[in-house]
Amino acid sequence: MATSRILVADDDEAVLQSVTWLLQENGYEVIPANGGVSCLEQLERRSPDLLLLDILMPDADGCQLLERIKSEDRWRDLPVLMLSAQPPEEASVKSLGLGAADFIRKPYRPKELLARVQAQLRMGALLRSTRTALLRTEEALVRAQQDADSRRKLVDILHEVTGDLSVNELFHLLVRRAARALNVSHCSVVLARPGDAHAVVVAAFENPSLQHLSVQLERYPEIRAALESGQPVLVEDLETHPLYEGVREVWGIEGIEVSIRSVIALPFSVDRGQYGVFLVRRTREQELFGPADLEFAQAVITAAVAVIQRAQMVESTMADNARLEQLAQTDPLTQLLNRRALTERITAEMERALRYDSTLALLMIDLDHFKKVNDTYGHLVGDDVLRDVGQLLGHTIRGSDITARYGGEEFLVLLPETDDAGAVAFAERIRVAMEEHPFARDSMAEPLKLTASIGVAVFPAARIENVEDLFARADAALYRAKAEGRNRVRM
Structure with missing residues (x-):
């Protein structure tokens, strides 16, 4: 493991030497700076993991120096531990408000200082790893956008749905964005498995408040056909397509007037055995779907399924980590902390x-x-x-x-x-x-x-x-x- 590097800025030579010695004795690499100007010079030359900064120095006001450091992106995540002989209620409030990670009063106690340093180094490492993970996610998004550059609308969808959302939230967001990208009035996510008699509508663009509506698949032959075949189904015109012949007879007997004229059903499967269909539909007032619409809809839904799989993986990982953390911290007999x-x-x-x-x-x-x-x-x-x-x-x-x-x-x-x-x-x-x-x-x-x-x-x-x-x-x-x-x- 690499040695943590700590920059110590203090104009008091005795304090600077004692803090430097204490940290070096505990295995840290220390960069001493005898004032604010020297602190900035060292920051330019070196990249510390933690900054110990005195509030009062003859050549620089520590709080102003802190404000300057935190205003620059390259030092934004650098944890700063403020040192001061001022009363805590005066110095700590001001420095913490400017972005300091912690405050310790002079004269310091060695064990307390080391504990604070260790805590801030841990938090700094956690923040860096989080930002690294975020950067990787952003890089993955950029690659996805580059691969689909010819599909401007698809890029818009990916840009909006790759946030920190649950799978259910993603379903609702995807039907909204897909409906706009495909210029359709109706877009739904329907969950079912091949051979099921019923399906569950988990999200619908035309009815945002709808949640887990059960439907009979015998009235939706395109959904059943897509699930059974695993292939997209294009029904250009419900009034003439043979797939809807039996359903049209039922509509006539029951006197049902249907506003939907054209349908695309796109089957998908994601992790943990979840199957479903993205169902996109146009009304009589809109143009009929054609092969080009089917191709574009497939590109949209393929991207959407990738997003859902990623969200499910994140949810599963977070749930597993939470369970492991609970097991590691809990006494199995009493369920109290260990x-x-x-x-x-x-x-x-x-x-x-x-x-x-x-x-x-x-x-x-x-x-x-x-x-x-x-x-x-x-x-x-x-x-x-x-x-x-x-x-x-x-x-x-x-x-x-x-x-x-x-x-x-x-x-x-x-x-x-x-x-x-x-x-x-x-x-x-x-x-x-x-x-x-x-x-x-x-x-x-x-x-x-x-x-x-x-x-x-x-x-x-x-x-x-x-x-x-x-x-x-x-x-x-x-x-x-x-x-x-x-x-x-x-x-």
Whole structure:
């Protein structure tokens, strides 16, 4: 992995040297700049992954320099971490409003500075990868436009439909654009499989509000023929075409007057076994379709199907990623967050607490004598009890709080913006709820009664500088609760 390059701009030689040394000791490539002019010169020569910029420098106003940097496209995505001895409420609001990614006050704390640097480098890398993916998508669009340059209307369609749309949204957009490009009054997307008696109209240009209308395919012989043959069907004139002979007899018997005169049915199939037909129609007042219209309609629909396939692939990938992310962050038994996921949340909340001069509390909850439950009733009952505890915690906490399973019979609750007194009171509320809750099972004559011991730790506090320190403080408090008789809260 390439070493991240950080440009540090500060007129204070002592700060510049200390920050440079700290970052280099942690494996970063550092470009020092002793002022605003030097910062711009280095930006012209080098391409850093992150800029640490002092707000006050004799030869340049840091905020004005930030504004200039963010005004140029080549530096637009460069994350900038502002350093200042000014009060946060004055400096941070102004710098963040001008596009700074974060703000840290001097004198800085090394661990906090490194944490902020790591966070901004991660965000910068994510932004660059996103823009690279976007660029590739744009390049693919350009290639598609070049291939279809002779089809101006087709290019217009592709330009509008290759956005961040769901498949259903694409269907509705495509029927609108295809109808205009083909100069038709009726354009629909009909989903069905070969041999089906019914089909579902999922989008219609002539009726934008229509959703999932079921139709009988015996009244639409061109759709059935297109599905069965897999080939486009051109019905130049419904009044004379043999495909509609039986349908015309039904119309006569039922006294139905049909305004449609000419039809093209174009079958398509996309991923996950989805079949359908693009149905384009003209009324009696319009010209009849001919072979040239069929050829152009095929080009339009071929492009449309490619767009739909791409949208389905994106939807499927996003859904798979979301499922994998949920599995990676969730305890399979209780469906609460696991320890790894909670650790990430705690890190973010600790940074937030420092930034906004707030507090947060961590409760470590351990079920008393839980081994007896497993030994007496078996692990299946024990698992049911753990699930019940997870649900009980979920019903007890506030909307902003976070619960997780630490492992075994231990649970964690994170309480943002909660001080010592509030944390202890909340822990006591949980302890009472656990003590009073009947853990009933169908196989038991009497419900189980359980108690819990709870250790509380609050941040910021002396000798708590990171997540591990916070865990250790809560664990030590839990040990005291156990040692002093269990079923109690200690801090």
